Amino acid sequence: MSSMDAQPVVEKSGLDTVKLPAPTAWPIAMAFGVTLLSAGLVTSETVSILGGILAVAGAVGWFLDVLPHEKHVSVPVEEEAGVVAVSRRKVERLPVAPELARALLPLETYPISAGVKGGLAGAVAMAVLACLYGIVNQGSIWYPINLLAATIYGQSMALTPATLTGFHLDSFLLACLLHLITSLLVGLMYGAMLPMFPRRPILLGGVIAPVMWSGLIHNILGFINPLLDQKIDWLWFVASQFAFGIVAGLVVVKQARVRTRQVLPFAMRAGFETSGGAGGTRSKENP
Amino acid sequence: MASESIAIGRLDAPARQIGEILHDWVTTVDHKKLGLLYIMYAILFLVIGGIEATIMRIQLIVPHNNFVSPQVFNEMFTMHGTTMIFFVAMPIVFGFGNYFVPLMIGARDMAFPRLNAFSFWISAFGGLLLYFSFVGGNGLYGAGNAPDVGWFAYAPLTAKAFSLGHSTDFWTLGLLVSGIGSIGTATNLIATVLCLRCPGMTLGKMPLFAWMNLVMAGLVLLAVSPLTAAQVMLSLDRYLGAHFFDTQAGGSAVLWMHFFWIFGHPEVYVLVIPAFAFVSEIIPVFSRKPIFGYPIMVGATVSIGFLSFLVWAHHMFTVGMNSYANSFFAISTMLVGVPTGIKIFNWIATMWGGKIRFGTPMLFCIAFLLQFLIAGLTGIMLSVAPFDWQLGNSYFVVAHFHYVIVGGILFGLFGAFYYWFPKMSGRMYNDALSKWHFWLFLIGFHLTFDFMHIPGLLGMPRRIYTYEPGRGWDVWNLIVTIGVFFQGAGILIFVGNLLWSSLKGKFAGNDPWDAWTLEWSTASPPPEYNFATLPTVNSRRPLWDIKHPEDPD
Missing domain, CATH: 1.10.287 (Helix Hairpins)
Structure with missing residues (x-):
């Protein structure tokens, strides 16, 4: 209008x-x-x-x-002057989007798919760092994998210190699945949060998210994976979180930005075909 | 103040005879007058229900007290609960809906004005019939007995064998009669919102107040019907010897519980959704920002309405259901927290970054947000069946639902009173008195209902007449009762302020809050026809568009 x-x-x-x-x-x-x-x-x-x-x-x-x-x-009918006064001061407008009557910021952001791609790339970086930790500190690439599987797999919980460094197919498959699903979900969440931090995806993914995630894990790990809680090396764990976030952030930055859809009415964003559905978006040229 | 236009003509109208005025009110079909009648009637019952609560609390202030007899105590908790739900909360939300839905959607009246009058009067007569029991109810204790079976009147206590005389029948018939009015008003609200919106007001541009009243009215239609059916069945049991709830003859006492709570739980949302509506109008105006997430607010309201019909048996965890029923109702109850949480976040997001004015309506809304959040959290706790087994029917539950009804609904209502009082009366309220009301009531509320959780956790059952000293309950009951007097003082100031200000307050003008919805575009109080010409709107904030032609929504 x-x-x-x-x-x-x-x-x-x-x-x-x-x-x-x-x-x-x-x-x-x-x-x-x-x-x-x-x-x-x-x-x-x-x-x-x-x-x-x-x-x-x-x-x-x-x-x-x-x-x-x-x-x-x-x-x-008692005719009355429809006096409508207002106390609001006039303010100068920032010319961020001259074509729009009223702009909702940000005008552009990364798509959610960028977060998913970032999450998958971060998963690889995190896995590499975790395996490196296993080789350097424990002399076995399977050590961190067996620990991760213990989150959901009772058999892994029963592993002795001697067998923790060995290869176990069931633990390996479950750890891979768990790592993939978690990374995908974190990537999805990352993608959903990107409009809140449209300018600094690396800050969000590489610093803010790892710090928050590590803090959360630090508090709840005893409940979700007691074995990992006993054996965890927090320095390496936090480093792997940062690796995930930084790589994810770098991948996101390389993605093309898209125009935010907040300016579109809800019905259009939800994919409904409604009459007058474009009424929520008005540009000066196309009222 | 945004506008200085005053409806001088009506305020300076020549004095009329009292009989003429009474005739006007009795025969009126004007939605605004009927709205005011609903509200005044509810305030009268609020005072009565408050006195009943005070009597109960004085009885419990110390152990082994004999302020009233056990019989009177039973009558007090029954009448207090019944009055507050059916004759205070429901009429008051119907009153606000009646008054403001047509104004907000740019209509001249409700869809069925005569049905509107009928609905009010039959609801009012239902309340009077219930209270006539104090004089005419020949119950178990002799002549003049009010109902004493609790506000949810569980079977088999209501059976003829355990509830002699007519006191329970007064309860049944009073609610049955007033239920007819509730159904009428709900039908009217739905028809009005769906059929009488002014040109340009699509559903997506309708004020949230109207949306929420639409959902509330739908809930009333669906929820009051089972209660009415149950009342008829109970009357058949009592008068004609039917056995619906008679366990000795193949009936089921649990059947009554299902019927009652499939009404009772949605009823909570019948009352709280209008409170959401008040808050959704007041917070944006007092934050100088449009509501955050309008479509999501609508969606959350509809979701709450839907979910409210899936949770009734969480009131029955202690009755003993199978594990599947317990699990289903625990999970569905927890799910209500999702759309409710969305609403709370959206209200906070509306305030965030806004230029907040801490007027009295806004103070009540901020208190509403905090208190309703706490009420929701204790609700989540009670949704866990094993937790409920420990604390069901204790004062913890009483504290929880009073947090919802007083901390949430009543605080929202007080905010609404102060927000729309200038529109309804044409005059401003006394601000200092309104602040006194707020702070006294806030302190009293927290003294009473914060501390009421503790004796509940310590095992104090609800509805007990008195208690033994030395169980750790004494001091908490003392504090709880002291809080009631703070609340009573607040209510007296509130009623006094409304009475005084409606006669002597400063002229308010059309739009004292610099607001955005259509009711503020007409005179205060509005003329009978509301709008000389039906308005045309182009956005959710039509008055914003007029005030800011350079920056329309």
Whole structure:
């Protein structure tokens, strides 16, 4: 809508009178009748009989009020100046999107798919760092994999320190699956959060998210994976979180930005084909 | 102040005879007058229900107290609950809906004005019938007995064998009669919102107030019907010897519970959704920002309405259901927290970065947000069936639902009173008195209902007449009762302020809050016809468009 479309809501009517439904006592008579009809059950039959008569009389009177034609009264219109003043100060506008009547920031952001791609790339970086930790500190690439599988796999929980460094196919498959799903979900969440931090995806993915995630894991790891909680090396763990985030952030930065859809009405964003659905977005050229 | 246009003509109208004025009110079909009647009637019952609560709390202030007899105590908790739900909360939300839905959608009246009058009067007579029991109800204890079976009147206590005389029948018939009015008003609200919107007002441009009243009215239609059916069945049991709830003759006491709570739980949302509506109008205006996430707010309201019909049996965890039923109702109850949480985030997001004005309506809304959040959290706790087994029917539950009804709904209502009082009366309220009301009521509310959780956790059951000293409950009951007096003082100031300000307050003008919805475009109080010409709108904030033609929505 352009400013020309903003019709005054209250305008001089040019009417002398307005027709309104005529006042009537029949509804209260009928209501009282129905109440007495019920009250007779706890008082006396005569009360019910009186109530019944009153209810029927009320109903008949009511019908005669509306049939064959509804009774109206003409109320004189008191013309009033529709004064609408406002105390708001005028402010200068930033020319961020001259083509839009009102811009919602950010105008552009990364698509959610960028977050998913970033999440998958981060998963690889994290896995590499975790395996490196296994080789350097424990002399086995399987050590961190067996620890991760213990999150959901009871057999892994039962592994002894001696067998933790060995290869176990079931633990390996479950750890891969767990790592992939978690990375995908974190990537999805990352993608959804990107519009909040449209300018600094690396800051979000590489610093803010790893710090928050590590803090969360630090608090709940004892519940979700007691074995990993006992064996974890927090320095390497946090480093792998940063690796995930930085790589994910770098991948996101390389993706093409898309125009945010917040300026579109909800029905269009939800994919509904509705009449007048474009009404929420107005540019100065195409009101 | 945004506007200085004053409806001098109506305020300076020549004095009329009292009989003429009474005739006008009794025969009126004007939605605004009927709205005011609903509200005044509800305030009267609010005071009565408050007195009943005070009597209960005085009885419990110390152990082994004999302020009232056990019989009167039973009548007080029954009448307090019944009054507050059916004759305070429901009429008051119907009153606001009646008054403001047509104004907000640019209509001249409700869809069925005569049905509107009938609905109000039959609801009012239902309340009077219930209270007539104090005089005419020949219950178990002799002549003049009010109902004493609790506000949810569980079977078999309501059976003729355990509830002699007519006191329970007064309860049944009072609610049955007033239920007819509720159904009428709900039908009217739905028809009005769907059929009488002014040109340009699509559903997507309708104020959230109207949306939420639409959802509320739908809930009333669906929820009151089972209650009405149950009341009829109970009357058949009591009068004609049917056995719906008679366990000795093949009936089921649990059947009553299902019928009652499939009404009872949606009823909570019938009451709280209008409170959401008030808050959704007040917070944007007092934050100087449009509501955050309008479509999501609508979606969340509809979701809450839907979910409210899937949770009723969480009131029955302690009755003993199978594990599947327990699991289903625990999970569905927890799910309500999702759309409700969305709403709370959206209200906070509306305030975030806004230029907040801490007027009295906004103070009540901010308190509403915090208190309703806490009420939701204790609700989540009680949704866990094993937790509920420990604390069901304790004062913890009483504290939880009073947090919802007083901390949430009543605080929202007070905000609405102060926000729309200038529109309804044409005059401003006394600001200093309104602040006194807010702070006294806030302190009283927290003294009463924060501390009421503790005796509940310590095992104090609800509805007990008195208790033994030395169980650790004494001091908490003392504090709880002291809080009631703070609340009572707040209510007295509130009622006094409304009465005084409606006669002597400063003229308010059309639009004292610099607001955006259509009711502020007409005079205060509005003329009978609302709008000389039906308005045309182009956005969700039509008055914003007029005030800011350079920056329309």
